[in-house]
Amino acid sequence: MRVTTLxxxxxxxxxxxxxxxxxxxxxxxxxxxxxxxDGLPADGSRWLTFGGNYTNQRHSPxxxxxxxxxxxxxxxxxxxxxxxxxxxxxxxxxxxxxxVTGPQNVAWALDARTGRQIWRYRRELPPxxxxxxxxxxRGFGMHGDKLFMVTLDAHLLALDMKTGSVVWDVTLxxxxxxxxxTIAPIVVKDKVIASVAGGEFGIRGxxxxxxxxxxxxxxxxxxxxxxxxxxxxxWANDSWKIGGAGVWVTGAYDPxxxxxxxGTGNPGPDYHSESREGDNLYSTSLVALNADTGQLRWHYQxxxxxxxxxxxxxxxxxxxxxxxxxxxKVVMFANRNGxxxxxxxxxxxxxxxxxxxxxxxxxxxxxxxxxxxxxxHTPDEKGTVTCPDITGGTNFWPPTYDPATRTFFVNAREACxxxxxWKPEYKAGERFTGGAGQRVPSSESPVYGALRAxxxxxxxxxxxxxxxxxxxxGLLTTASGLIFSGDNDGNLLALDSRSGKLLWRYQMGATMxxxxxxxxxxxxxxxxxxxxxxxxxxxxxxQ
Amino acid sequence: xxxxxxxxxxxxxxxxxQDLPAKNPLEGDPNAIRAGMGLxxxxxxxxxxxxxxxxxxxxxxxxxASGRTDDGLFxxxxxxxxxxxxxxxxxLSEYEEWQLLAYLRTLAAxxxxxxxxxxxxxxxxxxxxxxxxxxxxxxxxxxxxPDLSRVGSxxxxxxxxxxxxxxxxxxxxxxxxxxxxxxxxxxxxxxxxNEDLFSVQIMDSRERIQGYEKDKMKSVENGKRSAMPAFPSxxxxxxxxxxxxxxLQTLRGFDPAVLP
Numbered sequence: 001m002r003v004t005t006l007x008x009x010x011x012x013x014x015x016x017x018x019x020x021x022x023x024x025x026x027x028x029x030x031x032x033x034x035x036x037x038d039g040l041p042a043d044g045s046r047w048l049t050f051g052g053n054y055t056n057q058r059h060s061p062x063x064x065x066x067x068x069x070x071x072x073x074x075x076x077x078x079x080x081x082x083x084x085x086x087x088x089x090x091x092x093x094x095x096x097x098x099x100v101t102g103p104q105n106v107a108w109a110l111d112a113r114t115g116r117q118i119w120r121y122r123r124e125l126p127p128x129x130x131x132x133x134x135x136x137x138r139g140f141g142m143h144g145d146k147l148f149m150v151t152l153d154a155h156l157l158a159l160d161m162k163t164g165s166v167v168w169d170v171t172l173x174x175x176x177x178x179x180x181x182t183i184a185p186i187v188v189k190d191k192v193i194a195s196v197a198g199g200e201f202g203i204r205g206x207x208x209x210x211x212x213x214x215x216x217x218x219x220x221x222x223x224x225x226x227x228x229x230x231x232x233x234x235w236a237n238d239s240w241k242i243g244g245a246g247v248w249v250t251g252a253y254d255p256x257x258x259x260x261x262x263g264t265g266n267p268g269p270d271y272h273s274e275s276r277e278g279d280n281l282y283s284t285s286l287v288a289l290n291a292d293t294g295q296l297r298w299h300y301q302x303x304x305x306x307x308x309x310x311x312x313x314x315x316x317x318x319x320x321x322x323x324x325x326x327x328x329k330v331v332m333f334a335n336r337n338g339x340x341x342x343x344x345x346x347x348x349x350x351x352x353x354x355x356x357x358x359x360x361x362x363x364x365x366x367x368x369x370x371x372x373x374x375x376x377h378t379p380d381e382k383g384t385v386t387c388p389d390i391t392g393g394t395n396f397w398p399p400t401y402d403p404a405t406r407t408f409f410v411n412a413r414e415a416c417x418x419x420x421x422w423k424p425e426y427k428a429g430e431r432f433t434g435g436a437g438q439r440v441p442s443s444e445s446p447v448y449g450a451l452r453a454x455x456x457x458x459x460x461x462x463x464x465x466x467x468x469x470x471x472x473x474g475l476l477t478t479a480s481g482l483i484f485s486g487d488n489d490g491n492l493l494a495l496d497s498r499s500g501k502l503l504w505r506y507q508m509g510a511t512m513x514x515x516x517x518x519x520x521x522x523x524x525x526x527x528x529x530x531x532x533x534x535x536x537x538x539x540x541x542x543q
Numbered sequence: 544x545x546x547x548x549x550x551x552x553x554x555x556x557x558x559x560x561q562d563l564p565a566k567n568p569l570e571g572d573p574n575a576i577r578a579g580m581g582l583x584x585x586x587x588x589x590x591x592x593x594x595x596x597x598x599x600x601x602x603x604x605x606x607x608a609s610g611r612t613d614d615g616l617f618x619x620x621x622x623x624x625x626x627x628x629x630x631x632x633x634x635l636s637e638y639e640e641w642q643l644l645a646y647l648r649t650l651a652a653x654x655x656x657x658x659x660x661x662x663x664x665x666x667x668x669x670x671x672x673x674x675x676x677x678x679x680x681x682x683x684x685x686x687x688x689p690d691l692s693r694v695g696s697x698x699x700x701x702x703x704x705x706x707x708x709x710x711x712x713x714x715x716x717x718x719x720x721x722x723x724x725x726x727x728x729x730x731x732x733x734x735x736x737n738e739d740l741f742s743v744q745i746m747d748s749r750e751r752i753q754g755y756e757k758d759k760m761k762s763v764e765n766g767k768r769s770a771m772p773a774f775p776s777x778x779x780x781x782x783x784x785x786x787x788x789x790x791l792q793t794l795r796g797f798d799p800a801v802l803p
Contacts, residue, residue: 381577420584422577436585438593443713468740489739505741 044521219294244268271435336392354459474516579646666790709773720766
C-alpha cells in the first residue's frame, strides 16, 4: 500500500515535470564561436560582443525604427544602478536577457522586457586601487555559458551567465603595482582577450589570452618589448620597464587573417620627453597579433614618442572598401592625436592619414606613415600650446561605420591645451606623469564638439553636426539610415546618417560618456537601449 | 562595540589633526615646489587661474597676507569649503598637499605695507547706492551678479579696482549676459545660468529664473560685454573708490579654517 502510494506520487511528479517542460521553450544552446562570428543577425535577436561583431562596426541591420518614425520613440523602462559612478559600458543581449557591467565592479543580468534584475554581481573593491580615471567598466564578453569581465583590481573573471556567480578568477597582475583593468573582453574561438590599464602609473602594458573554459593563460603580448626583442632599443636606458602603454579599449578581429587589432596607450611618463628618448614602441600604436599565439604580425605607431598623453586606445573598425579602384581590407581609426587613418589591415601600411580636427603638432603624415612634426610642441616647464588637447580629437567612445554608404562616424572634439612637463620620480604604484595640461581659455580658442561623417577612402568630411561643447558619447547606426548619439548636456539624439539632420532628441539628465546604445528585437519590436549616467533606458515605438 | 569603535575613529581623527604641523615642512624645497606646481596646474588652476590670482575661485596669492596659516590652508584643501564650489580632496596625500602649498607660497603676495586707504563706512553707503541692486552681501541685496559676502578674502584690492573701473572683461560662468527675443513681445535680458542646444535657462533683469526653448524664440543673442557696468572716475571718484574697496575688503564671509 505504502509502496503503491509512493509510486503514484513519483508518477504524478514526473508527469508534472514533463508537462512543465512541454510548456517551456527549449533553452538556447550555449553561445558558440560561430554565433559571435556571425555578428548582428537580421532578426535582431542578439548582441553578443562589444562592437556588435568583430569588425566593431556597431551597425545594426534593423529597420523598424526609421528616420520617419524615430520621433515617436517612447521609453519602455528605466533601470537605475544604485551605485556611485557612471556607466561606460556596451550592454550584451541574448535570449531576451541583458548583461550589463557598471561602475565599482558591479554587473547585472536584466530582463530585457521589463528592466527588472535577474541577478547582480558585486566585487568588493580593495584599498589602494590605482584606476586613473574613474571606477568604470566597458562591458562583458560572452562564450559558452559564461560571461567575462575585467575588474578594477586587474583580475579577469568568468561568471556563470545564469547566476552571476564566479566560475574562475585570474589575476592579470598585482593592482598595487599600478595595474587596473576596464576593457570589455572579447572571445575569439576558445580564448578570452583581456588587457591592463595603468599608463599613468609606470606599468608595462600587455594583452593576454586565456582559455575560456579554464582561465589558463594561453599567451601574453607585452606592448613594450623586453631586452633583446625588436623595438626594445626605442626606449632609452631602462625606461621600457615603466613605459606604460596600457590597453584599455577593445580591439577588432579578422577571422580570415586570424589577426587581432588593438590600440595601445600612451608611453609614460606621459609628458616628460627626456625621461624616455626614442620612439617608444609599441606605445600609441595599432598592433596586429596572431589570435592563436599572440605573435606580432605588424604594428603601426600613430604618434612616435608621444608627449601629449594621446593613447591610441580608440576603437578600430574593420571593413572592405574600394579605394582607387581596388577592393582593400582596411582598418579605420580616428586617433586622439587629431588624425583620421585608413590602414591596410593585411600589411599595416597607411592608405589615408588626414586631420579630422584642428591639429597643430604635425604638418602631415609622410609616405612611410611617419608624422612630419612641427616645432615647438614638446612640453616643458614654461608650457607649450598644442591642439588637440589631452583628451584629444576623439577618445575611447566608440565610433561606427555604415557599410551601405561607406561612412565612418565619430564624435570629434575641437580643443587646445597648454602642456607642461618636468622630470618625475618613479615610485611603484604611484602616479608617474611628469607634467600636466591646462585648458586654453575659450575666449582665445573656442572649445566645441561635432559628430563628423568621414569618407574612409579619402579622409574627407561628408557632413558634421555641431554640439555646444564636445560630446563623449559612443555611437550606433542602423540600416534604416539612423545614427544615435548624445551631446555633452544630456540630450540623447537621433540623426539622419546620410545628412546629419537632427530628427529627435530627449533630455536624459546625464551624458552618455563613453557608453554606446545597442539595438535589438524583442517580441517583434525594435528596441534601442541607452546607458546614460547611472541609468539604462529601453526605447521602442508605441505598440 | 559600535560605540567604542566610533569613539576610536573620532579619537584618531583628533590625534591626526593635532599631529598636523603648523608650518609647511616642505616650504622652500625646490623639488616640492616643482611637484606642487604640477598639482596646482592640473587640479586647481581652472578655478584659481594659472597665476593663482583667482578666476571663479578666490585669489590665493593673498591668503597668507590676509592672515591665513599653513595648517589652516591645509585643512581647507583637504576638506573643501562647504557651500562653495571648492571641493574636498580626500585622495590628495598629506605630502602632496604640502607640495601644493610649497608652490603656492612662492606665488604669495607680501603683506601690504601701505597703510589701508579709505573709509569703510562711507564705502558701504556707496555700495548700497551703486552695487546692492545686483550684488548680495550676507543675504541682503540683488542676485543678478555674484554674491560678494566673501569678496574681501577672495580678491585682491588691485583686482577689485580693475573690475569696478571696467578693466576686466571676463564673463563669469553663470553671469554671461544674454538677450532672448520671443516671436511676440519685447526682448528679455538676463544672465545665462545654463544652456544646451535646444534651451537656455536665465535669470532676467527682474530676477525671474526661467527656461526658454530656443526654437520658440526669434533670436538668442549672447552679450559680449559683462552685465557689470564700468565705473570710470567721472562716475566714481578716486577717493570714493578707495572707500568702496575698503568696505569690500571687510567682507570676509566665514573663515573656513575654523571649521572642523
